[in-house]
Amino acid sequence: MNLWILTEERPKLKVLEVIVQQFLADSKWCAFVDNLRILPVVEDSKFTFTYEIIGVKCNQIQKIFLEIVSGTSSFVDYLVFFQEHKPTQNDTPLYLIEETKTDDSESRNTGVYQRITKFVYANFFYPNSQKIMLYNLRVKQKEKPTQTSIFGTRILKTLGVEILGKSFKDDEILKPFVSIKELIDFKSKMQKAPKGNVPITIKICDSKLSDILLPSDDISIYTPPSKIQISARLVKNGRLAHDPNIGAISGIAGALRELGFKGGIEIISHGLNQAQVGTKNKFIQIANLLNLSLTGLTIPKIEIQNISFCKKAYWHYEREGEKLATIFIHLLVENFSSGKAIFENHAGCEKGYFITSDNEYIALQKYENRQLYKAGDKNAIVFIPDLILLDPKNLEIINIEGKTYENRHKGIEELKNYDFIENEYIKKYYPTYKIVRSVVLYGGYEHKILEIEIGFLLNSEGKMVLGIKAPKIFIFSLKNLLDFWKKQ
Structure with missing residues (x-):
């Protein structure tokens, strides 16, 4: 049978190797894994929208394929299947994998809390799939984890999520909570939020006895009319969009349900009004799944009757977006080719680091002038390409703006925005390289390109079309790809 890997991210070799090694270890199969490559599969000179991963020799695995997909709400980064045929939404994946490059040293909340939401949501569709949180760190791991990281990690473990890619000196961090009382006690001892912020607190109440804390941890008392109140601000910029707190609430509530709590879970101090609560919001969907309530508001009911239909809503094969x-x-x-990416921000994917000539990974600044941006000047941000490629053979760096075919003229216009990143980063770290700006398109049915600013078109049929002034590395790489698949 074949191993199928579906992802909405640009697949990374290091992550793919971890996935393959995990699968081999779980299957107890022997294999040789060496120098993985990701090859676009070409038939009749057209891209099939499938990639083949080579470099794995195992008698039990015929081939390893990869396809780009998209999710509609809180979709994990990778779905992994082992089966003969191409997966459909009705097939059950072996693994649900979320990958992050963010460590405590960069953000306490992004590395843990914002990822928890995805597992809580995915568990509804695939409760029997193995769940993995994979840390693919590009910076040094913080030696002493924060309390937020420890709490979030233990929440993940309580939800049955395996942690890969991080090492912990204290094994206690990897222990799931074994009781509701232990979870609440741990959270209550964490450092309090700064003055003026709404702290995340958890309180056990009895709806009849007016908020009396229950001293026992006997699961039998955690049933209606008992309830738990969790305080957390969920409003941000006038919307239900506070992602770290949405993740924290989703994780805490999911863990409470996992530990056997069947009573009401009420979110207080959220800062929302009724108009900000819509059915398409990921938190509202999770609130329906976990039976949560928002104090003072009515949560719209989302009837989830047909699980097969919902799985189709959870993910689909991507055939429209520019990221293809x-x-x-x-x-x-x-x-x-000998080229490589030194920055990536593919549409809908995680923003990468800028890689310097010394192979250091640095985060690009967000604003040219933060004060002007906060004052309303939206042009004060740093405009970044979707992709920056390094061509060491021709000493060129290619700044790439991705667009759909119908938005090609907008892409050409946006090429004018790259002065700041070129002057502040590229020329600083790669002073001897010539800088080229190019638009890369997806979609349509054209077989030729007229605009000289467009370097490449992948049309909806898989036809690969080079532009009139395509970068040299595009021409060289595409020739090698076609030669590789050429039949004798």
């Missing part, structure tokens, strides 16, 4: 073309070019260049 930018990810294709990224993988094409890295696997069929």
